[in-house]
Every structure is written in structure tokens, then in C-alpha cells.
Amino acid sequence: MSNSAGTPREITRRQMLRRIGLTALVAGPAASFLSACATGGGSSAASPTAAASGGATSAANPFGVKADAALEVVIFKGGLGDSYATDVHEPLYKKEFPKATVKHVATQQIAQTLQPRFASGDVPDFIANSGSDLMDNGALQSEGQLLDLTPLFDAPSIDDPSKKVRDTLIPGTVESGLIADKPYILNYVFTGYGLWYNSKLFQEKGWTAPKTFDEFKTLCDTIKKAGITPYAYAGKNASYYQYWMILITAAKAGGNQVLIDIDNLADGAWNNDAVKQSAAAWAEIGKFMDKSYEGLIHTEVQTRQNQDKIALYPSGAWLENEQKSNTPASFEYAVTPTPSLTSADKLPFEAIRAVAGEPYIIPAKGKNTAGALEYARIMLSKEGAKGFIEKSGSLTVVIGSADGLNLAPGLKSTADAQKAAGANIVTYSSFENWYKELETELRKQTNSLMFGRISAEEFCANMQKKADAVKADSSITKQNRTV
Amino acid sequence: MRHGDGGAGGRLLSAKMRTYGFIVSFLLVPLILYVVFVISPYAQAFYISLTNWRGISANPQYIGFENFGRLLDDDVFWAAVRHHGLLLLAMPLITIAIALFFSFLLNVGGGSKGGAMRGVRGSGFYRVVYFFPQVLAVAVVGVLFQAIYRPDGTGVLNGLLSTVGLGPVGWLITPDLALWSIMGVVVWQSVGFYVVLFSAGMSAIPKDVFEAAALDGAGRFRLFFGITLPLIWDTIQVGWVYLGIAAFDCFALVQVLSVDRGGPDNATTVLPLEIWRTAFTFSKFGYASAMGVALFFLTITFAALSLRVTRRERIEF
Numbered sequence: 001m002s003n004s005a006g007t008p009r010e011i012t013r014r015q016m017l018r019r020i021g022l023t024a025l026v027a028g029p030a031a032s033f034l035s036a037c038a039t040g041g042g043s044s045a046a047s048p049t050a051a052a053s054g055g056a057t058s059a060a061n062p063f064g065v066k067a068d069a070a071l072e073v074v075i076f077k078g079g080l081g082d083s084y085a086t087d088v089h090e091p092l093y094k095k096e097f098p099k100a101t102v103k104h105v106a107t108q109q110i111a112q113t114l115q116p117r118f119a120s121g122d123v124p125d126f127i128a129n130s131g132s133d134l135m136d137n138g139a140l141q142s143e144g145q146l147l148d149l150t151p152l153f154d155a156p157s158i159d160d161p162s163k164k165v166r167d168t169l170i171p172g173t174v175e176s177g178l179i180a181d182k183p184y185i186l187n188y189v190f191t192g193y194g195l196w197y198n199s200k201l202f203q204e205k206g207w208t209a210p211k212t213f214d215e216f217k218t219l220c221d222t223i224k225k226a227g228i229t230p231y232a233y234a235g236k237n238a239s240y241y242q243y244w245m246i247l248i249t250a251a252k253a254g255g256n257q258v259l260i261d262i263d264n265l266a267d268g269a270w271n272n273d274a275v276k277q278s279a280a281a282w283a284e285i286g287k288f289m290d291k292s293y294e295g296l297i298h299t300e301v302q303t304r305q306n307q308d309k310i311a312l313y314p315s316g317a318w319l320e321n322e323q324k325s326n327t328p329a330s331f332e333y334a335v336t337p338t339p340s341l342t343s344a345d346k347l348p349f350e351a352i353r354a355v356a357g358e359p360y361i362i363p364a365k366g367k368n369t370a371g372a373l374e375y376a377r378i379m380l381s382k383e384g385a386k387g388f389i390e391k392s393g394s395l396t397v398v399i400g401s402a403d404g405l406n407l408a409p410g411l412k413s414t415a416d417a418q419k420a421a422g423a424n425i426v427t428y429s430s431f432e433n434w435y436k437e438l439e440t441e442l443r444k445q446t447n448s449l450m451f452g453r454i455s456a457e458e459f460c461a462n463m464q465k466k467a468d469a470v471k472a473d474s475s476i477t478k479q480n481r482t483v
Numbered sequence: 484m485r486h487g488d489g490g491a492g493g494r495l496l497s498a499k500m501r502t503y504g505f506i507v508s509f510l511l512v513p514l515i516l517y518v519v520f521v522i523s524p525y526a527q528a529f530y531i532s533l534t535n536w537r538g539i540s541a542n543p544q545y546i547g548f549e550n551f552g553r554l555l556d557d558d559v560f561w562a563a564v565r566h567h568g569l570l571l572l573a574m575p576l577i578t579i580a581i582a583l584f585f586s587f588l589l590n591v592g593g594g595s596k597g598g599a600m601r602g603v604r605g606s607g608f609y610r611v612v613y614f615f616p617q618v619l620a621v622a623v624v625g626v627l628f629q630a631i632y633r634p635d636g637t638g639v640l641n642g643l644l645s646t647v648g649l650g651p652v653g654w655l656i657t658p659d660l661a662l663w664s665i666m667g668v669v670v671w672q673s674v675g676f677y678v679v680l681f682s683a684g685m686s687a688i689p690k691d692v693f694e695a696a697a698l699d700g701a702g703r704f705r706l707f708f709g710i711t712l713p714l715i716w717d718t719i720q721v722g723w724v725y726l727g728i729a730a731f732d733c734f735a736l737v738q739v740l741s742v743d744r745g746g747p748d749n750a751t752t753v754l755p756l757e758i759w760r761t762a763f764t765f766s767k768f769g770y771a772s773a774m775g776v777a778l779f780f781l782t783i784t785f786a787a788l789s790l791r792v793t794r795r796e797r798i799e800f
Binding site for chain 1: 535537538539540635651653654658742744746747749760765766767769770783
């Protein structure tokens with residue numbers, strides 16, 4: 001029209017502003033798409049049978065991985081680090097599928113990173129679901145978000161194709177990952193638990209690791225006189241290290257059934273005599289702790305142990321690796337099983353809690369589930385497992401994977417303890433993952449018990465009350481285990 | 484269609500539209516952002532609180548007010564509410580009292596010199612120093628106070644105490660003391676901001692009012708309670724509401740500082756922490772949203788009440 005004919009007009013400031021305003025009008029609704037609804041957006045989720053997009057299966061490629069399909073691996077970067085993935089497993093995968101790209105994501109906050117991705121349907125292919133902010137596997141499974149790992153365990157082993165993968169693993173590994181009777185979790189790390197001490201210090205002072213709680217108390221007295229805190233754990237963030245010890249002692253006294261009953265929320269499971277006696281015995285040991293340890297975090301306490309200010313510390317076999325940079329030459333880690341309560345204990349002193357831990361999961365709605373299964377099979381090969389032991393300083397569930405490796409003193413001590421225990425293994429506790437509310441309560445009550453605010457009876461009564469509440473809560477999916 | 488203003492009749496209308504369109508389009512931007520990022524999450528939280536959503540599925544199931552019924556028998560929830568009550572009573576009172584004292588000293592406390600009221604010597608310097616903590620991110624403050632409150636002799640406070648022969652105090656591990664210790668951090672961090680706020684309020688008071696009072700023989704005490712306090716009442720009221728709303732938060736400090744996140748024995752837990760734990764640890768997003776809705780109403784009620792109760796006649800000057 002008249003005003004626009006011919007000469008190009010200069011855009012006035014006002015017109016410019018108006019256009020920006022109009023752009024915002026358009027951008028507004030777009031922004032609302034971006035924010036979407038927290039609960040919506042499920043409709044566009046990837047189809048659950050993503051594996052169908054894969055290539056042909058063969059003996060060497062049992063899951064039919066598509067050679068050029070990208071793989072996204074999310075690793076919890078905690079005590080084990082993540083170099084085992086970047087330097088061992090991912091290169092092995094790349095070697096097998098040179099055309100594939102492997103995306104590596106390292107995080108310490110699994111849930112915060114991945115929960116929104118599960119809600120939106122854009123999930124990674126393989127996840128190390130660990131750390132204090134891990135996702136609830138039970139909740140994921142009940143929503144159909146986890147891939148059944150039966151094909152993995154039934155696939156031929158990379159080292160010996162005549163064997164199934166499940167037969168190359170330490171017994172109990174597959175069972176430890178069952179949810180609703182199907183294996184959804186690959187527990188990869190074989191971890192021994194017990195009381196850790198400096199073998200050089202004990203040798204020098206002439207102390208020996210206690211075999212019974214009576215010996216334990218006598219030893220604590222002796223150590224205290226030497227000006228060292230006999231026993232400590234970190235109440236601020238690691239009270240679960242202590243509740244493991246209470247549960248181990250209970251299981252040694254009353255057998256693994258005690259722990260299975262606790263997991264199954266059986267009536268009166270926490271009021272069992274074995275639990276009561278264990279709580280009472282540990283509360284006695286708690287009196288040797290300094291009150292201030294309730295306000296310290298695990299690394300602070302562990303460093304004090306490295307300085308020989310603390311004699312015995314409850315933990316799992318990752319401890320040595322975690323403290324590597326703080327351990328002086330005069331400190332050599334060694335582990336001893338928790339002491340026996342009485343001679344009537346159902347399990348011998350040598351019994352240790354040794355569980356397949358560090359859960360790895362494969363999302364059912366991932367884009368490359370076949371690749372993820374193959375990645376897991378690589379982890380379970382001898383080469384993958386050896387590389388993991390070297391990088392992370394932890395043992396794996398693959399039988400014989402530590403053979404021929406030059407192990408650090410603590411790791412060797414764990415391997416020895418495991419050998420001495422033989423079949424006397426204290427079982428894992430599933431409630432830690434199944435019923436987070438019960439677990440949170442147990443942390444709280446453990447601190448109360450060990451720092452002398454409640455008695456063993458109150459401890460058991462409070463835990464029983466919470467277990468009953470969880471059992472009565474219809475919104476919590478109940479699970480069951482028999483072994 | 485770059486310029487749709489066609490005939491002579493449409494010209495007036497389109498000019499109007501242009502004016503209003505201009506204003507409206509600018510108002511719409513913040514409005515849309517507010518609706519999308521504030522109102523809609525609130526609305527969703529209200530809806531989610533009526534479901535049993537566990538954070539993963541796309542289709543949460545509607546369960547009515549079951550989550551709210553559950554809140555009534557939840558000991559931890561009530562412990563958190565009690566802590567908010569205590570924070571609400573004590574924290575604004577302590578913060579405002581300290582901030583008023585300091586800002587009075589900074590502005591009027593030096594007495595009258597050369598016909599004008601002035602602060603104590605070096606008040607410009609102090610004003611900056613008081614504001615330092617406000618500049619630090621709350622996470623930094625949390626980490627800092629971990630070292631200050633450390634329960635054994637290596638803690639800053641306990642180190643100081645030991646030089647005068649006092650035993651270590653379990654600042655954060657004694658159930659009766661822990662919440663007060665955390666409150667102390669909040670007060671330490673917020674005082675500076677309120678010193679600045681109240682200073683601004685005091686400097687707006689005409690100097691001759693003070694001079695007249697001083698000439699009539701009013702001491703500092705009388706000056707403060709008779710003149711300063713009534714004349715900056717509006718500012719104090721605003722500070723009170725800010726601090727009250729802050730008392731409903733405290734998430735970061737409790738999370739970083741307390742034993743076992745909210746302990747020992749629930750002694751320091753607060754609602755935002757429980758909401759976070761219920762959602763991300765227990766995977767009960769529906770129940771967590773119900774707590775969030777409860778927190779929303781607590782905050783709104785507090786703000787409405789405190790604005791009503793503290794209303795006074797405005798003094799014109």
C-alpha cells in the first residue's frame with residue numbers, strides 16, 4: 001500500500017518493540033509446551049519393543065545388536081569412580097561395534113538426573129543406579145520401566161560359549177536382583193562387610209580382632225586405655241553402616257531367616273530375640289564411641305581412622321579404595337567378621353555378609369536395549385570383570401575374576417574372609433531398596449540406639465511400629481522373598 | 484500482512500488497537516511466564532496431591548483426599564510443622580531485633596553533631612560488613628557452618644570454647660539445641676539485609692524530628708522507641724513477612740547441616756525437606772504434593788494474618 005511502496009523504511013523503535021512483543025505472544029504458548037505437564041507427555045514415549053529395531057542375532061551377537069546404534073550409559077560416580085566404564089567396558093563395547101557411538105554420563109545424583117527423563121520417556125540405555133540418590137527399582141519395575149534380564153543370564157558367556165552367563169556368576173547373584181520373581185537388576189559388585197582395622201597398628205600393639213562380643217568389649221577397654229577411640233561410625237550421613245552390623249549380628253544369632261522375615265514385613269520380625277540381643281550388644285559398644293561422631297560424615301571418620309584415632313570401623317570392601325589418597329604407609333586395611341553373640345549362634349564367627357551389590361538396570365523403554373544387554377554381557381566377561389577390579393578396587397560377582405590379580409591388602413583380606421566363610425554367608429537385606437521409609441526410620445533409630453538415647457527394647461519396638469505402618473500402607477507395593 | 488490498517492473508518496480503531504496491543508503484549512510476557520512457571524505448577528501440585536502418583540507413570544490414579552487424611556497421623560509431618568512454628572516465632576523476632584539495633588546505631592546512634600543525627604564512628608564500614616553474609620550462596624554458608632559447628636575439638640566454635648576450658652558442645656547433635664543452631668545460621672545470614680532495609684527506612688525519617696526530640700532531652704533509648712520504631716513500622720512489617728516466609732523454608736541449611744537430614748530424631752526437620760524426601764526418596768509424589776499444598780496454605784495464612792495483625796495507622800511525614 002501507500003506507505004510501503006518503493007523506498008525501504010527505517011524500522012522505528014516503537015515498531016521494533018511491538019514486534020518483540022508479538023514474538024513473545026507467539027513464544028508464550030511455546031513455553032507452555034516446553035514446561036508441559038509434569039504428569040503428561042507419556043503418550044509420545046518410545047515403544048517398549050525398541051530391541052525390534054536391532055540387527056540379526058548370532059552366536060557372537062545373541063541379542064541382535066545393531067552395529068551402528070548409539071548407546072547411552074549413565075554411571076554413578078561414587079566410591080567406585082567411573083573409569084571402569086570409560087576405560088574398560090565402553091572401549092570393549094566400541095571394539096565389538098566400532099560404528100556405534102557410546103555416550104557416557106557420570107553423575108552423583110541418579111534420581112535427580114534421570115527421574116524427569118523417565119517421566120518424559122527419553123531414557124538412557126544402561127544405568128548404574130547407585131548412591132544415596134538412587135531411583136526406587138521397585139517403583140520403576142511396577143511401572144514397567146525395567147527390562148527383564150533373563151535373556152542376559154541365559155545368554156552364552158563371552159569366555160566360554162558353552163556356559164550360560166548365569167553359571168559364571170557367584171551363586172545368589174541372579175537371585176539378589178529379583179523383583180516379583182524376575183531378574184530386573186544386575187548386582188555386579190561382590191562386597192564383603194565387616195569391621196575394618198589397621199593390621200599394622202593391631203600387630204604393633206599386640207591386639208587381635210575379637211571373635212565374641214565379650215572379647216570385643218575387653219578389647220575396647222584396652223584400646224581406650226591406649227588413648228584411641230575403640231569404635232566409631234559416622235552418624236551424620238552413614239548410620240546405615242552401623243545398621244548393617246546390627247543386622248549381621250542378628251542374622252548370625254538367629255539365622256538368615258531373621259533378615260528374610262524383616263524384608264517380608266513378617267509380624268513381629270523386629271521383636272525377634274536375635275534382633276533384640278544384637279541391638280543390646282551393639283548399644284554396649286556404642287558407649288565406647290565419642291558423642292561427636294554423630295555429627296561427622298563418613299569421610300571425616302574414615303580419615304580419623306587412617307590417623308589411628310579410631311581402631312575399628314564398620315564398612316564394606318570399597319573402604320580401602322575410597323580412602324586410597326588418605327591412607328598413610330603405616331596403615332594397612334584388614335577386615336574381620338562381626339563378633340559372635342553367644343556360642344549358640346546359628347552361624348559361625350567366620351560367616352560374613354557378602355552380597356552382590358551396586359545395582360545396574362536397563363530401562364525397558366530405552367532406544368537400544370539389545371546394546372545394553374550386550375554391554376552387560378561384556379561387563380560379566382572375565383576381561384570386563386578384571387578391568388573393573390583393577391579400576392575400582394572392588395571384587396565382582398564373576399567367579400575367578402580376581403585370580404592372578406595383584407590385590408591391595410584390604411581387598412586380599414576380603415577375599416580371604418570370603419574364602420574362610422565358604423557357604424556361611426549372611427544374606428543381603430532387600431527392604432533397603434523395597435521400603436525406603438523403613439530404611440530411613442532404621443537410620444534414625446540406629447543413631448538413637450548407638451548414641452544412647454533409646455534402649456534396645458525401644459529400638460525394636462520403634463522399628464516394629466514402622467514396619468507395621470509400611471505393611472498397612474496400601475500405596476506401597478509389597479514384595480516377598482524366600483531365599 | 485504488514486500493515487492491516489485499511490480504509491479511513493478502520494484507522495481510528497487500529498490506532499487504538501495499536502496502543503493497547505502495545506501495552507497488552509508487554510504485560511502478557513510476564514503474565515504468561517508467571518502462569519506457565521508459577522501458577523501452573525501450583526495447579527498441578529494441587530491435582531497431584533489428590534492422586535497416588537509415584538513419579539514415573541503417565542497416568543496417576545485419583546484417590547480423593549486420602550493423602551491429606553494420612554498427613555493427620557504423620558508424626559514427622561507434625562514435627563516439621565512444630566519446627567516451623569518455632570522458627571516463625573523466634574527467627575523474625577531475633578533477626579529484626581538485632582537488625583534494628585544495628586541500623587539504629589549506624590544511623591542515629593552517634594548522637595547529634597553539627598545539627599544532624601549521625602551513626603557511630605565507622606558506620607559506613609560496618610554497613611558493608613553486615614551485608615557480607617547476604618552475598619554468600621546458602622550452600623556456601625552451609626558448608627562454612629559445618630566447620631564452625633563441628634562437634635569435636637576441630638570445630639571453630641568448640642575450638643574457641645576449649646581455649647577457655649569449656650568442653651565441646653554438640654551444636655547439631657544435641658536434639659534440643661540443633662534447631663536453634665540452624666536458626667542461628669539463618670539469623671547470621673539475614674541480619675545484614677535487614678540492617679540495610681531498616682537503614683533506608685530510618686534515613687527517610689526527616690532529621691528535624693530527631694533533632695526536636697533530642698532538644699527536648701530525649702535519650703537514645705527514647706529516640707528509638709518513641710520516634711524511630713513507629714516511623715519505620717511499615718518497613719518492619721515487610722521484613723516480618725519476608726522472614727516469616729523464610730521460616731517456612733530452611734531446606735538447604737537443614738539438608739546440609741543436620742544429622743541424617745533432619746535429625747537427630749527429627750529434631751530439625753522442616754516441611755520442604757520432608758517433601759523432598761517423600762518425593763525423591765520414597766517415590767510418593769502424590770503424598771509429597773499433599774505436604775506441599777499444606778505448606779502453601781500455611782504460608783498464605785501466615786502472610787495474610789501478619790499483614791492484618793500488624794496493620795497500623797500510617798504516619799505521614
